[in-house]
Amino acid sequence: MSELLDRPLRTAILAAADNPIVRRGVTRYGMRLGARRFVAGESIADFLPVAREANRRGFSVAATLLGESIRDAAQARGVTDEYCRLLEALAQEELDANVAFKLTHVGLDIGPDLALENASRIAAQAQTTNNTVRLDMEQSSYIDATLRIYRALQERYGCAGFVLQSYLYRSESDLRAMLPSAPNVRIVKGAYLEPASLAFPHKRDVDENYVKLAELALSHEGYTAIATHDAAIVSRIEEFAAACGLPKRGRFEFQTLYGIAEPLARGLVERGYRVRLSVPYGAFWFPYLMRRLAERPANVGFFLKNAFAPR
Numbered sequence: 001m002s003e004l005l006d007r008p009l010r011t012a013i014l015a016a017a018d019n020p021i022v023r024r025g026v027t028r029y030g031m032r033l034g035a036r037r038f039v040a041g042e043s044i045a046d047f048l049p050v051a052r053e054a055n056r057r058g059f060s061v062a063a064t065l066l067g068e069s070i071r072d073a074a075q076a077r078g079v080t081d082e083y084c085r086l087l088e089a090l091a092q093e094e095l096d097a098n099v100a101f102k103l104t105h106v107g108l109d110i111g112p113d114l115a116l117e118n119a120s121r122i123a124a125q126a127q128t129t130n131n132t133v134r135l136d137m138e139q140s141s142y143i144d145a146t147l148r149i150y151r152a153l154q155e156r157y158g159c160a161g162f163v164l165q166s167y168l169y170r171s172e173s174d175l176r177a178m179l180p181s182a183p184n185v186r187i188v189k190g191a192y193l194e195p196a197s198l199a200f201p202h203k204r205d206v207d208e209n210y211v212k213l214a215e216l217a218l219s220h221e222g223y224t225a226i227a228t229h230d231a232a233i234v235s236r237i238e239e240f241a242a243a244c245g246l247p248k249r250g251r252f253e254f255q256t257l258y259g260i261a262e263p264l265a266r267g268l269v270e271r272g273y274r275v276r277l278s279v280p281y282g283a284f285w286f287p288y289l290m291r292r293l294a295e296r297p298a299n300v301g302f303f304l305k306n307a308f309a310p311r
């Protein structure tokens with residue numbers, strides 16, 4: 001679909017997501033309509049078999065409990081407890097899986113101190129089970145707080161990673177500022193609507209900046225997660241890593257979202273790369289689903305077609 005048509009559709013889907021009637025309907029019927037293609041279910045018990053199967057097929061996993069923008073401190077502590085239980089379950093089941101979470105899910109909208117306290121509890125649990133955690137990146141207004149909390153966790157626990165979005169002009173300087181500390185960074189294009197004053201409005205610039213950021217990170221010490229379904233970018237990174245003599249495992253990995261671009265991900269595993277599937281679960285899957293539909297309006301057709309599929 002052309003970029004000209006794509007942006008209004010994307011905006012319309014994200015606007016529809018704010019409509020309470022759409023939200024109620026999709027939340028009630030969404031699992032039936034096809035949300036399961038993108039979401040592992042609603043509980044840890046639903047998530048574990050999906051992760052086990054992904055490991056069996058050669059994928060590492062990043063587990064995410066869906067949800068964001070919590071404004072109640074007790075709820076934010078509840079989410080933190082769930083992440084600690086999840087990390088325990090991953091260790092008990094000896095799964096090749098870490099966790100990634102949003103700071104607004106553990107209290108950033110209430111205050112940075114609460115978010116740091118809760119994120120520290122999750123990172124401490126990850127450290128005791130020899131695991132790692134990654135802070136997802138949200139809207140641009142959260143970046144400074146997120147990077148500050150990443151630095152604090154990394155200093156204290158040494159098992160944290162963060163994310164930079166190539167649609168933002170500022171990401172290159174954020175990356176350069178982190179490079180001396182050999183960061184663990186995931187590069188993504190960016191999933192939120194940001195104004196042209198902050199983000200490249202044209203896809204080709206977002207894509208070029210993606211490659212620039214990824215190559216910059218790969219040229220320095222640290223660990224880089226190349227999180228994209230863009231086959232052209234994946235090829236360019238494979239070529240770059242080979243030209244730099246980087247081993248296929250150890251310095252970087254590819255990441256994709258559960259249910260998206262599976263042939264691309266499988267091909268990478270077959271070629272010997274580490275590929276991590278980001279597998280979300282949880283009752284609050286609505287905004288996540290809407291972002292996946294907005295990224296590729298063709299998914300709306302897939303989603304609606306399921307309403308009429310025989311079962």
Ligand SMILES: Cc1cc2nc3c(=O)[nH]c(=O)nc-3n(C[C@H](O)[C@H](O)[C@H](O)COP(=O)(O)OP(=O)(O)OC[C@H]3O[C@@H](n4cnc5c(N)ncnc54)[C@H](O)[C@@H]3O)c2cc1C
Nearest residue numbers: 136137188189190191227228229230255257278292295296
């Ligand atoms: C592991 C992972 C973690 C992420 N974490 C964050 C984060 O912390 N913060 C953040 O802002 N964003 C995050 N994202 C989302 C990201 O920013 C993009 O919105 C998303 O990945 C789509 O961009 P793309 O790189 O796949 O490229 P695009 O140019 O959007 O897509 C390239 C191709 O991939 C396929 N594709 C892309 N999306 C879909 C889809 N939904 N359904 C079907 N096919 C699709 C299509 O074939 C498309 O042509 C994450 C993405 C991944 C893979």
